[in-house]
Amino acid sequence: MLKNIFNKSAIRPALVAVPVSVAIGSMVALFLVLLNWAIHFRFGHIWLLYLLPLAGIGIHFLYKLYGSSAGRGNDLIIDEIHEPGAGVPKRMAPLILITTVITHLFGGSAGREGTAVQIGGSVANWLADVFKLDGEGRKLLLTAGIAAGFGAVFGTPITGAMFAIEVLTVGRLKHDALIPCLVGGLVGHLTVWAWSVPHTHYHIDVTPADYRFYGYQLHLNFMLMLKAAVAAICFGVVSYGFARATHLVKDSFARLVKISWLIPAFGGVVIVLLTFIIGKPDYLSLGVAPEYPGAITIPSAFYPGGADASSWIWKLVYTSITLGTGFKGGEVTPLFYIGATLGNALAGVMSAPVSLFAALGFIGVFCGATKTPIACTIMGWELFGPQYLIYFAVVCLVAYLSSGKVGIYSAQRRR
Incomplete structure (x- = not known):
């Protein structure tokens, strides 16, 4: 197991994951700011809910005209890690960011993890070309991109790393992706923190410990x-x-x-x-x-x-x-x-x-x-x-x- 974790083929993706995760974290920070604006803008303009059907039509045609395979979302990224070939389009990141903000601006009930993961996969795939990574290196960087997006959007860097490793195959962990994913999760999270974008905090009332x-x-x-x-x-x-x-x-x-x-x-x-x-x-x-x-x-x-x-x-x-x-x-x-x-x-x-x-x-x-x-x-x-x-x-x-x-x-x- 340790040999897999410190495999030489994982070292370069781990190093490349640093600038990649900074880019992903910055884009996620922008997304969180826009999402917060959209939600509170609708709070002040409740009539926007009536336009939700028109917003849905707009999202449909955006993906029909520009989406290509990006409409498959997270599943496309997971498939690309398992069997590279189709590629993750560069347009996936801006398209999912814009359409998620539209969904929330008009009141649709959705989340933000899918957006962050798709931003992570899209940016990682694009920069894999820039850094000339292919084969196993590209797979590892894509996995690290998932970790960076997830860790950045929720402020949970270790969870982001483990989620990226664990979500690919039920019951099997991709050990050689651990170091790149830890780098991705931590750097993505720290980038959002550096941009001063806050996360929601929760509290459990502590009872006497035994x-x-x-x-x-x-x-x-x-x-x-x-x-x-x-x-x-x-x-x-x-x-x-x-x-x-x-x-x-x-x-x-x-x-x-x-x-x-x-x-x-x-x-x-x-x-x-x-x-x-x-x-x-x-x-x-x-x-x-x-x-x-x-x-x-x-x-x-x-x-x-x-x-x-x-x-x-x-x-x-x-x-x-x-x-x-x-x-x-x-x-x-x-x-x-x-x-x-x-x-x-x-x-x-x-x-x-x-x-x-x-x-x-x-x-x-x-x-x-x-x-x-x-x-x-x-x-x-x-x-x-x-x-x-x-x-x-x-x-x-x-x-x-x-x-x-x-x-x-x-x-x-x-x-």
């Missing part, structure tokens, strides 16, 4: 662990449902609507009608910043009463329709929302700590949908601290095992 590990206090309680394991089964089942729902929406609209540009238009109309029926805009867009005082968001789910019992269902429906009908963005932040609000609801049923179960749902649903239990355990450490690491590990493992074989990335391979 165990110490290398100076850290770890909370360990058998009954609470049992409750967390039961909740993890729910997280895995819901992540499976999310993956199937998105595929179902996409296939159903493709079968029922023969004029392709009408698919995002109908998707936008459904989102607008759902918002009227529910009577509040809480499930639009990213779900991190509150549109009004008391709105249900990911941070609010960490507090008692911060989410409704049905919040996770509505976010799942909104996001499946948004992404399944052709709007752009990512799945991961909506998965965080679904998981955190589901954890909030389960905490009430199980008489468990709300903030802890929101955090467990946050990483658990993400884990089940992406099949990346190691990366998600590390994400728990990076975002919420090491005190509950044992819970993070158990929940991610159980969610992974109970989420079935269907994930959100169709190009992901199985061992």
